[in-house]
Amino acid sequence: SQTIHQWPATLVQPVGSPLSLECTVEGTSNPNLYWYRQAAGRGLQLLFYSVGIGQISSEVPQNLSASRPQDRQFILSSKKLLLSDSGFYLCAWSDHGDGYTFGSGTRLTVV
Amino acid sequence: AQSVTQLDSQVPVFEEAPVELRCNYSSSVSVYLFWYVQYPNQGLQLLLKYLSGSTLVESINGFEAEFNKSQTSFHLRKPSVHISDTAEYFCAVSELRGFQKLVFGTGTRLLVSP
Numbered sequence: 001s002q003t004i005h006q007w008p009a010t011l012v013q014p015v016g017s018p019l020s021l022e023c024t025v026e027g028t029s030n031p032n033l034y035w036y037r038q039a040a041g042r043g044l045q046l047l048f049y050s051v052g053i054g055q056i057s058s059e060v061p062q063n064l065s066a067s068r069p070q071d072r073q074f075i076l077s078s079k080k081l082l083l084s085d086s087g088f089y090l091c092a093w094s095d096h097g098d099g100y101t102f103g104s105g106t107r108l109t110v111v
Numbered sequence: 112a113q114s115v116t117q118l119d120s121q122v123p124v125f126e127e128a129p130v131e132l133r134c135n136y137s138s139s140v141s142v143y144l145f146w147y148v149q150y151p152n153q154g155l156q157l158l159l160k161y162l163s164g165s166t167l168v169e170s171i172n173g174f175e176a177e178f179n180k181s182q183t184s185f186h187l188r189k190p191s192v193h194i195s196d197t198a199e200y201f202c203a204v205s206e207l208r209g210f211q212k213l214v215f216g217t218g219t220r221l222l223v224s225p
Binding site for chain 2: 006008022032044046049051078090092094099100101102104105107
C-alpha cells in the first residue's frame with residue numbers, strides 16, 4: 001500500500017535561517033507531488049507541484065523553493081526564512097486524478 | 112480557473128443533531144469534487160469524493176454529499192453528529208481533464224458539543 005512520510009512534525013526556526021522539509025512516498029511510482037501551506041485561519045494554498053524528477057512548477061512567488069531529486073522525494077527549502085513563512089506545511093501525492101493523499105504536516109514557527 | 116466557496120467558517124451543533132456544511136464551486140469545465148477532514152495538528156484525510164455516476168456519495172462514518180450540477184454545489188451532510196466529528200472540513204475541486212490540481216475552500220470548523 002502507498003504511504004507518505006513527512007518530517008519533521010514541528011520546527012521552530014529563527015528569522016534568516018535556512019529551511020529544509022522533506023517528503024517521501026512509498027508504494028507508488030512517478031506520482032504527482034505537491035506542497036501546500038495552511039496559514040492560521042485560512043485555507044490551503046498550493047505552493048509547488050511536480051510531475052516528475054527535476055520538474056517543479058511554482059504557483060505563487062515567494063521565499064521558498066522546491067526540488068525533486070528522486071522520483072518519490074519532494075523537498076521544500078528556503079535560504080532565509082521570514083516571519084511570514086510560518087504556517088502548517090503539507091505534502092501530498094496523487095497518481096491518476098482521483099484525489100490526493102496528504103502527509104501529516106509540519107508546523108513551522110519562525111521567530 | 113476553478114474556485115470553491117465555503118460560506119460558513121464555523122458551524123456549532125449539539126451532539127446527535129443533523130448538520131450540513133455548504134460548498135459551492137465555480138468552473139468552466141466538468142470537475143471532480145472532494146471533501147477532506149482535518150483533525151487538530153494533522154494532515155487532511157479524504158472523506159468522500161464525486162468523480163462520476165451517482166450524484167449522492169457516502170463515507171464510511173455516516174457523512175454524505177450530493178453533487179448538484181445546476182446549483183454548482185456539493186454540500187456535506189450527516190443526520191446525527193458525534194463529538195468525535197469535531198474537526199475542520201475542506202471542500203475541494205479539480206478539473207476532469209489535464210493535470211490534476213486541487214483547489215480548496217477556506218474550510219468549515221465543525222464544533223460538536225454535548
